[in-house]
Amino acid sequence: MTDPRACANLPEVVAGCATLCGNDSQEQRMRVHFHGAAGEVTGSMHLVEAAGRRILIDCGLIQGSPDAEARNFAAFSFDAAAIDALVLSHAHIDHVGRVPRLLMDGFRGPIHAQRATADLLPIMLMDSASLQEGEAERANRRRRPNQPRAMPLYTREDVRDVFPRVRALPYGERGEILPGVELAFRDAGHILGSAIVELWAEGRKLVFSGALGMKGTPILRDP
Numbered sequence: 001m002t003d004p005r006a007c008a009n010l011p012e013v014v015a016g017c018a019t020l021c022g023n024d025s026q027e028q029r030m031r032v033h034f035h036g037a038a039g040e041v042t043g044s045m046h047l048v049e050a051a052g053r054r055i056l057i058d059c060g061l062i063q064g065s066p067d068a069e070a071r072n073f074a075a076f077s078f079d080a081a082a083i084d085a086l087v088l089s090h091a092h093i094d095h096v097g098r099v100p101r102l103l104m105d106g107f108r109g110p111i112h113a114q115r116a117t118a119d120l121l122p123i124m125l126m127d128s129a130s131l132q133e134g135e136a137e138r139a140n141r142r143r144r145p146n147q148p149r150a151m152p153l154y155t156r157e158d159v160r161d162v163f164p165r166v167r168a169l170p171y172g173e174r175g176e177i178l179p180g181v182e183l184a185f186r187d188a189g190h191i192l193g194s195a196i197v198e199l200w201a202e203g204r205k206l207v208f209s210g211a212l213g214m215k216g217t218p219i220l221r222d223p
């Protein structure tokens with residue numbers, strides 16, 4: 001059965017598509033590092049280095065087998081405190097489900113999301129935290145005396161720290177999110193608020209297609 005909170009089993013470009021275009025300057029190049037949803041379908045996370053800044057696109061939960069999900073507890077493969085801004089492509093949990101962990105690990109920047117994604121984010125993260133707390137509670141009930149206590153990945157209390165950082169941006173509006181870095185969202189037609197992320201920096205443009213919807217679906221506009 002499809003998890004309505006995640007992209008699983010939906011047609012999409014899973015690892016996104018990073019396209020660099022513009023002047024071919026050798027001095028400064030926009031760099032993209034794929035930290036998640038590479039060789040698997042969940043845990044979307046991509047780090048862009050541009051104009052001397054670090055922008056993370058998505059911070060998704062890894063889902064699937066218990067072994068795969070245990071990796072959500074692992075440290076990020078980059079310094080969370082050194083990320084200047086987070087951009088979210090849409091509110092599915094495999095794209096936003098580790099945002100509270102990013103804050104717990106030191107991220108203190110703004111979180112940019114399309115307006116509907118910004119509205120959905122508290123619902124999705126609170127739901128995820130409730131599930132995490134419930135899983136830890138169940139594990140602790142089954143725990144043997146010599147086993148360590150299970151901890152939730154994050155709690156509803158941790159999730160509350162996310163909300164003041166969210167900056168909503170409507171589709172089609174281009175805004176400067178960091179000095180020398182501009183962002184715009186285009187409708188991806190995947191779920192409400194889903195966006196193709198466009199970034200401009202150093203005279204280049206990066207297009208992150210993310211999860212694209214199908215044409216002709218009710219309610220959603222075609223991508």
Ligand SMILES: [Zn+2]
Pocket residue numbers: 006007090092190191211
């Ligand atoms: Zn999705």
